[in-house]
Amino acid sequence: MALRILGIETSCDETAAGVVEDGRVLRSNVISSQAELHSRYGGVVPEVASRQHVRDLAPVLERAVESCGMGLEDVDAVAVTYGPGLAGSLLTGLNAAKAVAYSLGKPFIGVNHLEAHIYASWLTPANPADAPGFPLACLVASGGHTDLLLMEGHGVYRLVGRTRDDAAGEAFDKAARILGLGFPGGPEIQRVAQGAAGGFSLPRAWMRDTHDFSFSGLKTALLHLAQGQGVYPADSENALDDGAMAAAVRELAAAFQESVVDVISVKLVEMARKYGVRGLVLGGGVTANARLREEILRRSPLPVIIPPPVLCTDNGAMVAACAYYQHQRGEQWPLELDVEPGLPLG
Numbered sequence: 446m447a448l449r450i451l452g453i454e455t456s457c458d459e460t461a462a463g464v465v466e467d468g469r470v471l472r473s474n475v476i477s478s479q480a481e482l483h484s485r486y487g488g489v490v491p492e493v494a495s496r497q498h499v500r501d502l503a504p505v506l507e508r509a510v511e512s513c514g515m516g517l518e519d520v521d522a523v524a525v526t527y528g529p530g531l532a533g534s535l536l537t538g539l540n541a542a543k544a545v546a547y548s549l550g551k552p553f554i555g556v557n558h559l560e561a562h563i564y565a566s567w568l569t570p571a572n573p574a575d576a577p578g579f580p581l582a583c584l585v586a587s588g589g590h591t592d593l594l595l596m597e598g599h600g601v602y603r604l605v606g607r608t609r610d611d612a613a614g615e616a617f618d619k620a621a622r623i624l625g626l627g628f629p630g631g632p633e634i635q636r637v638a639q640g641a642a643g644g645f646s647l648p649r650a651w652m653r654d655t656h657d658f659s660f661s662g663l664k665t666a667l668l669h670l671a672q673g674q675g676v677y678p679a680d681s682e683n684a685l686d687d688g689a690m691a692a693a694v695r696e697l698a699a700a701f702q703e704s705v706v707d708v709i710s711v712k713l714v715e716m717a718r719k720y721g722v723r724g725l726v727l728g729g730g731v732t733a734n735a736r737l738r739e740e741i742l743r744r745s746p747l748p749v750i751i752p753p754p755v756l757c758t759d760n761g762a763m764v765a766a767c768a769y770y771q772h773q774r775g776e777q778w779p780l781e782l783d784v785e786p787g788l789p790l791g
Contacts (some may be wrong), residue, residue, distance in 0.1 A: 452765030454539030456530025463762030470767030528788030606656025641699030
């Protein structure tokens, strides 16, 4: 009999819920984004995010179960992200999941947000566990994390590389602010960089003899170059006219994107080679970037499994998929579970 799990995700600024059967079959995936709400601030405001989650959770949950012809009473288990993330945001989803599980008498499962991003790939036609199989090299790149993990089996991880300062997503957001672009920064930089001629080059922090990343220096280099080109600040006496400004911003955005893509793709492929993995798995909002996906596919001699962009960003379906394998291992989660904003993986 199929096991249908309801997954709830509220770790940052997306209120999301989804239903997944047997860890593989996507039945529903409903996401209410707060990007427009936070764009006026240039970043996520935790208090605003928490209040919006409270408003959005009930209708999102209703749509998630109704869109696959079910009611809440028809789910077999309830799963939720309990970390890492913003404490207030996590609390809204965690408490909602506890209430649903308790009221229905269903199993309750706590899920690590980073691990859930990896399991988004189990919702693609190419199941990583079947083809190519374990071990896998996993890249989790999002607004708060840029991690390289060796996945040796379900629930078995070793952290082999991480950022030492800004995560890639944070770096994209900060770069977008320097260039006068919108929030979130990653999609904006990708959009603006299209058609660039490659007029600028920015440094790469290779962090030799390690699989770690560093993007803080790249952000500073972009700031200095933008100042030298009259792009930043946009209202300075040396600011360019509209046409020249647009051209300069396009080239600077492309240079920044290429630097991030180059370092991440090289380090991921090198890590995969060192540990003798059988395939690569990508997850997290940054892995929705078209240039990053293209470059990893070009460089890797091994199979690369990448979820569609909607499953790279935060969603409830990935939480449900991950929870299925925890349920299969017989993991028990008490209703006393608390949020862990700094929860690691590996």
